[in-house]
Structures are given as C-alpha cells and as structure tokens.
Amino acid sequence: MSGERVLLLGGKADFIRKAVECGLEVVNIQKPSGFAPALLEHCRQLHVLDYQDVPLVTALAEAMHRVRPFTRVLTQTEAALVVAGHLTSHLGLAGNGVEAVRILHDKRALRTLLNHKGIGEVAFLQGATREDAQDFVRRHGAAVLKPAMGSGSLGVRKVRSPAEADKAWQWADRSGLTDFMVEELLTGPEFSVETFSIGGEHTVLCVTGKDTAGRFVEVGHVVPAPLPTETAEEIGRFVRKVLDAVGLIEGLAHTEVMLTPDGPRVVESHSRRGGGRINELVQLVHGIDMDTLALKVALPGQGVPTVPAAAGAAATRFVMAEPGRVTSVDGVAAAAALPGVREVKVGVAPGDVVRPAQWSEDRCGHVVVYAEDSAAAERLARQAVDAIVIRTVPDDEAIAAPLHHRLAEVDEVLDPFASRVDQQVNT
Template identity: 55%
Template structure:
C-alpha cells in the first residue's frame, strides 16, 4: 500500500474506495474533495493517478479473496463510506465488496446479474420483459436445431463486453463454421440467442435509491458486424420509440434491483418491439460519457461519485443542446507503415477531439473486438444527422497504412484476455 500526500483531501472529507479505472476517472473523485483509496491492478498502474489518491493499493482486484481481506482490513482501520467502480471487469467484485462492508450501493446479486448474460436473460424471459429465445452451452446438434428453428442466431460468451467473442450465424449453413470457430477460439462456456434484427441503440440511465432516470439514448453503427464503429447522441428515434425503450429499460433495472448509479443497456428495435441485448451497472464505454456531457451537460462519471454527497446528483432538467457523434478508426490488419491526415481531421468543421491510438511500427489486428480499433474522431453539431456526417467526414481524412504480416495465427479468447490482464469470471475459483 502506498500512502500519498500530494493531493490532501479537505478535513472531514468522505473516504471512498475506487476500484480500477484510469487516472482521469480517479481524478474526478479527488476533485470533488473525497479522500480517495484506489485499488488497481499492477499491470494497469498509471503514475498519473498518484496525485489524486490518499492511498493506493496495487493488487489484482479480480483476486477476490485477496482484495476482500485487504479492503476489509482498510475499512476496519478507517471506515470507507462508499465504494465505486466505473470499469466492467470490477463490477461484480464491487458488488461483493459493497455487501461485505455493509455499504450503500448496488448489491452482489445485482452486479452479478448484469455481468452474467444467461442469468440476466433468464430473469427477463421469466418476467416476460422482451423475451428472447436462448440456450446456454448447447451441443453442436442443439445449436443446429436452434438455428433451424429461429433462422439466425448470435453466439457469444456468457460474460464480457466490447463485442469480445461474439459471432453472428445468419443461416443454418453457417452453423458448422461457427462451431469450428468457437472451438478454435477457446470459447468453452457460451450462449446462443435468436439474432435480433433492427436498429441498435444503447440507453444511458442513472439511478438513485432505486429510482431510474433515462438520461440519453445513443444511436449505433456496426456496419453489419458486431464491433461498434460509431455512436451518436441523441439517437434518431421517435417519441413512441423513446417511450417504449425507456419502459423496457426501467423494467429491466427494477427486475435486476439496481439501486444507485449509471447503467448502460444495449437495445435493438425489432419488428416485435425493443429487445434488450445486455446491460451493465456502469456508464457506457466508447467515450459515450463524453457525448452525453457535450449534449446534456451531465458527466455520469462525476455524478456517480456525487452519490456519496447527495441523494440525487443529477440536475432537475437537462434538455439536449445539439448532438455529438464519434466515429472509430479502423485499418487493414498488418504492420502500420504510415499515419496521415490527423491535423487535417483536427481542423475539420465541428471536430471536438481526434485520438489516433496507433503509430508506425504498431500491429493492427483484424476487427475481433473493440480493442482492435485504431482511435476515433468526435464531432459536435446542431443536430444528429450533421454530427454523424461531420464525424464520418473527418475520420475519412485520416489514413492508416498497413502492410500484411506473415504470421496470421488467430488469437484465442485466453490470448485476448491476457493482453488486458482480465478474467471473465473472478468468482470461478472462489466461494467468496
């Protein structure tokens, strides 16, 4: 444990624990005057976080027995008033620790439900909340029968985010190839659901003492694949669609028992009405928080920490002012040999931010999940259509040139998780 003193909290400040997250997220907690205890994986340590912490523990927060013992000891020595996390990998652990310490916030039941996709689907189907046919760990013939019955399906891990390990099966003829891919990828525990067809959205909500408020609806573009290539806030939806989506998400959050903080729920507008894809007890990734802040003036990350100060940290009224869009950069697989057009994109109309995350000498992989994207362009405009256009046009000014590599051995699920030092189920080997 590292005691720190470069940013002293105010006398009598609430002591909170922040599990995981980048330096910028921790900085927001410190800026509110909290005494911040930060728990981070050693592999994810960023020296920039030091200035924002009263204490820093470098420990694998997905090692449940170890982090439980450490946090319990910290709490006994000097009580923690609230525990927060804004990263997917730590959600279930945060719920467990919240229960262990007897703190207000989302319970282990809720955070596990929103992390365990079959469990959430079973809950929703059991309550008749947008039912979707599903199977968990089917055999090859069961998978074939499922696709034959429903016409198309999506195969995915039972936990995780960022489109990791997700594959669409459009017809019965694709089933055997999908099964072979699953075995090669190392996806041993998985689920299959009827493929939902329609416009894709996400709903950004915020809850306080079990009362849910829809903050924004985000429009999405996957280009027909599974990895998200663009977002826009607000989404182009009708009043009726907005109401039906809001009702669906509110019913989900009630059923899951979400008490406090943001939720990010992915929805598809099917011909039979909106259907939930999955939901998470955190704010949306992919810079969606920045889009919401630009349009509605609400920072969901900061609002989350404010739960330790006030019952309802959101303003009473926050109408949309304009629209904001993000377009992600992609490139062909291979070794990056040149990057051009960045300054041209930065000077384009409406552009708020450009972030190119690869440089010459880096390797670009095929688009397997969100981590394989190469950066983004964010734009702001008076309306949704214009914001989308400006982001798309600015992104088109950037060229990332690659040359193919000889070694194209496919990565497994384990390989990709090792790269980010995460496990899908931190409770798989413990009874904590």
C-alpha cells in the same frame, strides 16, 4: 483530506481526480498493469494488486474497513464491476450488491430473468452442445454465438445456417473461451440507453444512436439518437422496467437495446457508463459528466438529476483499418482541422498490428464532433474519419492471437469468481 471515504477499484487518474473534486477520500486498488504515477497525486492510499483476485482483495478490503470504514465501493471499470458488487454485499455497504451486478455481468442470468418476467423475451440456449446450436439455428433461422460474460462485442459471432453454427463452434473451441451461449438473432436499429439511478429510481440521461455497419463492433455513436420523441420514450420505459427487474439501486447503467419489429429487446446491460466516447457526447449535448454522477452517489443527499434539453448534437466515429501491420498513418491533421471536430485520436503507428474487428479494443482510434443536429453530426464524423488513412500490409501471424490471449493482453478475466485452476487451463 476529508469527506466520505470510498474504495475505488481501477480507474484512470482523471477519474480519481474527479472523485477528490467531489469531496471524496479515495483508497484506490489498481492492477499492476493499470498503475500510473499520476494516480498517486489524488489517492489517500494506493494498493497495487489484482482486484480480480477475489480472496485477496476481500481480505484487504476487510482489514481497511475495520480500521477506517468505507461508505461505498465504487468502480466504472468493466473488469471490476462484479468484484465491487461482491465487496459492497460482503462489507454491508449501501449500493448495488453482488446479486444485481452479477445478473448484469452474466448475459445468461439477465436473459433468464427477463424471459421469466416476460420483459422482451428472447429465445436462447445455455450449456449447449454443437448439435444443440445447429438445431437452434434450424428452428430460429439465425442465431448469435457469444461469450456469456464480457463486453465490447468480444467474441460475438453471427450464424445463419447449421453449417455456419458448426464453423462458429469450431472457432469457439480454438478461441480458448469455453463459456458460450446461443440466442436468436435480433434485427432492427440498435441504441444504448444511458441511465442514472438513485434509491431504485431510474432517470434516462439520453438515448444514444449506434452504427454497427452490419457487424457487432460499433463504428459510430450519436447523441441524441435520431428518433421520434415517442419512440425514445418507449425505449426509455422499457429500460427502466429492465433495471427494476434486475434490482439496480444506484449509479449509472448502460443498456444496449435493439428495436425489433416486436418492440425493444435487450442486447446486454452494464452497471457502468457506456464506453466508446459516449460520456464526451453527453457532456457536449446535455452538459452532464456521467463520471461525476457515478461518484456523487457516495455523497449524502444526492438526488435525482435534472437532465437539460439537448443543445445540438454530437457524434463519434471510430477509425478502422485493414488487418495487418501498419506501414503509415496519414490525414490526422486534416481531420482535426475540419470545423466542428472536437477531438481526433489515433492509437496505432507504423509497426503496430491491426487485428480483425472482433472487439471494441480492435478499433484504431476515434473522432468526436459537434453539430447542429444528429444528421449533421454523423455526416461530419464520417468526413473526419474518411480523412484518416491507415495503410497496412498482411501479417497473418501477428493478427491470429486467440481471444484468451487478447484478454491476457489487457490483464483481464471474464469471471473473477471462476476457479484459478480453470483460468490457468484457459490461458
């Protein structure tokens, strides 16, 4: 095996296979919970340890880099992003350093930066008390209470009155997550912008339409977003300004945007590709595999990609169910048999628990479809999801796990640079 030597944090076997196919020599670090035998086929070395243990992973990376230097530290794993930025800066490598990645990881830091630069300003509070939150709602009419770090709409709560703010604050206390922020409630249709950057130049790959059904956890995506060309271009220009302000140098970014009556506003942004099957949608419509783009930044001479025009449209719709314990799952074969359906996956079976939809991890499955235009793709995706019926019975004890227990289930902490003592208190 030869080629550019990269340190890759996390990632599934298919992603690492793509890295090898790009000509990269991969040294992979996996959490014990992420280990799978299939990883061994593609790696020059595989180290099983908690890459969110910053002192430990830094010492290991230093030692390996001294023996045979890396050219990049790469990841598309949310829990590893800020650690990858730290290692990039610490080892003096090319790529996105810890400052830019940390701003995207910490929603308070991103909001502070954008407000300071006058880019889509949004009122918010950090380090607030319960009384501060109630007063904020009185002044702004409505607000959002959310963890300062994290993704997938984990723990996001909408409050429309001081009384609701009080209840949300009580819920936050019970959740075991103490680092929350409060910001004004944005209104309008929501989109995400998928971008790829080289040398600080940002290319918009597509604008993705998002359906939240009035909640924070998305229930569907469609590519391309059903938008007039000039509106899509406006949103793209806005996101490029955001990424310039952050100082993102290279690689993928996934920026969620609300198109408010006052113009585009950032919801959050991440230095990785979007989840929720967005990569599959982009591949179907534009013929671009964002995983491969993310990996090719480590190769010499990588230039700005050409984005083919959209050919048709693709949509994903997520399978949801009433919270409780699953008693039956029906209709999967019927959904898969519909013309234009490309993929159907359901991740629950009888005996499993469906939790309230507080996080993207709480969704029960998905369908992916392809059609001639965005409207047809969305209709087909709804039809396919409607064919799937998951029946549950109430099980209050099973669905009552607080948020910090949910993070423990996926072996993740929100801030790997927080003291281990603080993390132990919250688990």
